[in-house]
Amino acid sequence: MMQPxxxxxxxxxxxxxxxxxxxxxxxxxxxxxRYETPLPESYYSAFEQIDNDPNHELIVAxxxxxxxxxxxxxxxxxxxxxxxxxxxxxxxxxxxxxQGQGIGGEMMNxxxxxxxxxxxxLVQLTTHKTREDAHRFYERLGFKGSHLGMKLSLK
Amino acid sequence: MMQPxxxxxxxxxxxxxxxxxxxxxxxxxxxxxRYETPLPESYYSAFEQIDNDPNHELIVAxxxxxxxxxxxxxxxxxxxxxxxxxxxxxxxxxxxxxQGQGIGGEMMNxxxxxxxxxxxxLVQLTTHKTREDAHRFYERLGFKGSHLGMKLSLK
Numbered sequence: 091m092m093q094p095x096x097x098x099x100x101x102x103x104x105x106x107x108x109x110x111x112x113x114x115x116x117x118x119x120x121x122x123x124r125y126e127t128p129l130p131e132s133y134y135s136a137f138e139q140i141d142n143d144p145n146h147e148l149i150v151a152x153x154x155x156x157x158x159x160x161x162x163x164x165x166x167x168x169x170x171x172x173x174x175x176x177x178x179x180x181x182x183x184x185x186x187x188x189q190g191q192g193i194g195g196e197m198m199n200x201x202x203x204x205x206x207x208x209x210x211x212l213v214q215l216t217t218h219k220t221r222e223d224a225h226r227f228y229e230r231l232g233f234k235g236s237h238l239g240m241k242l243s244l245k
Numbered sequence: 246m247m248q249p250x251x252x253x254x255x256x257x258x259x260x261x262x263x264x265x266x267x268x269x270x271x272x273x274x275x276x277x278x279r280y281e282t283p284l285p286e287s288y289y290s291a292f293e294q295i296d297n298d299p300n301h302e303l304i305v306a307x308x309x310x311x312x313x314x315x316x317x318x319x320x321x322x323x324x325x326x327x328x329x330x331x332x333x334x335x336x337x338x339x340x341x342x343x344q345g346q347g348i349g350g351e352m353m354n355x356x357x358x359x360x361x362x363x364x365x366x367l368v369q370l371t372t373h374k375t376r377e378d379a380h381r382f383y384e385r386l387g388f389k390g391s392h393l394g395m396k397l398s399l400k
Contacts, residue, residue, distance in 0.1 A: 094314040113325050122325070122327070123325070124327055133324060134325055136322050136329070139320050143300070143322070145300075148317030149382030162324065163246075166319060167291050167294035168295075168317065168335060169265065169288060169289060169291055169292065169317065170268050170336045171278075172276070172285055173292070175289070179290070180323060202397065209359070212341045212397065213345060214371070214395070215394075216369070216392035216394045217393055218392055224324060232397050233396060234397070235393045235394070236394065236395070237393070237395070238374055238390045238393070238394060239369065239371045239394040240369070240380075240388040240389060240393070241389055242357065
């Protein structure tokens with residue numbers, strides 16, 4: 091399904107409440123985010139770091155002036171793969187009211203094209219093992235679930 | 246097992262051949278690296294990017310003046326987790342001649358302490374599903390295999 095009137099662009103500071111609302115609006119996210127007015131300052135300081143680093147691109151999908159999707163695209167220099175640049179995608183969300191319309195797929199295709207433009211040889215991401223619909227979604231886009239993603243909490 | 250005479254330090258340009266030798270010296274690495282003399286220039290340009298970016302730390306373990314281990318520690322600003330900083334570990338290797346002596350564990354503990362110092366709330370990594378001994382190694386260090394790691398090759 092094509093969504094011809096969707097614009098993908100870099101996020102601005104004023105987009106943060108919309109982004110955090112989407113991050114908080116699911117089972118895992120609701121346990122770890124704080125979607126409040128005003129937002130906790132820690133979100134704004136993270137945004138500044140991302141916005142000032144050319145290897146980080148926080149992206150939003152906008153439709154009719156409204157932010158309805160987001161992802162964070164990172165470019166990671168690496169010695170491995172003959173010094174090949176990796177792209178990594180984190181924090182992918184589509185507003186629940188707009189899910190099932192192909193917006194996530196278009197957003198990921200946009201990110202993959204962007205990664206190619208910047209010379210990455212690979213796009214990598216992890217999704218929680220419980221997000222089985224996400225696994226199928228990424229497999230349809232060509233991703234292979236070849237790895238185990240491991241986390242150590244420091245809190 | 247403690248290895249009291251092991252030094253962990255930032256890699257220098259002259260360490261690159263030792264690092265690439267270790268990356269190339271296993272089943273998966275041998276298919277994708279080019280350990281040659283001189284090394285392909287792409288390794289050096291990746292090293293320069295890593296070395297110039299304060300969010301990237303390429304680490305080596307040195308014993309008696311010899312490089313016997315490496316890992317790449319990255320710090321990733323993120324909007325999620327209330328704007329929490331993530332640490333990510335890539336390209337972990339211990340020279341085959343020195344495996345089984347606890348060096349990998351000490352190197353990972355060093356990296357975890359470093360991540361805490363820099364304020365990360367999480368250390369994350371992915372390992373290939375076929376590396377079952379690596380999964381057990383990271384589980385012993387407290388990592389949980391909660392995620393599926395997915396990759397899309399752009400080549």
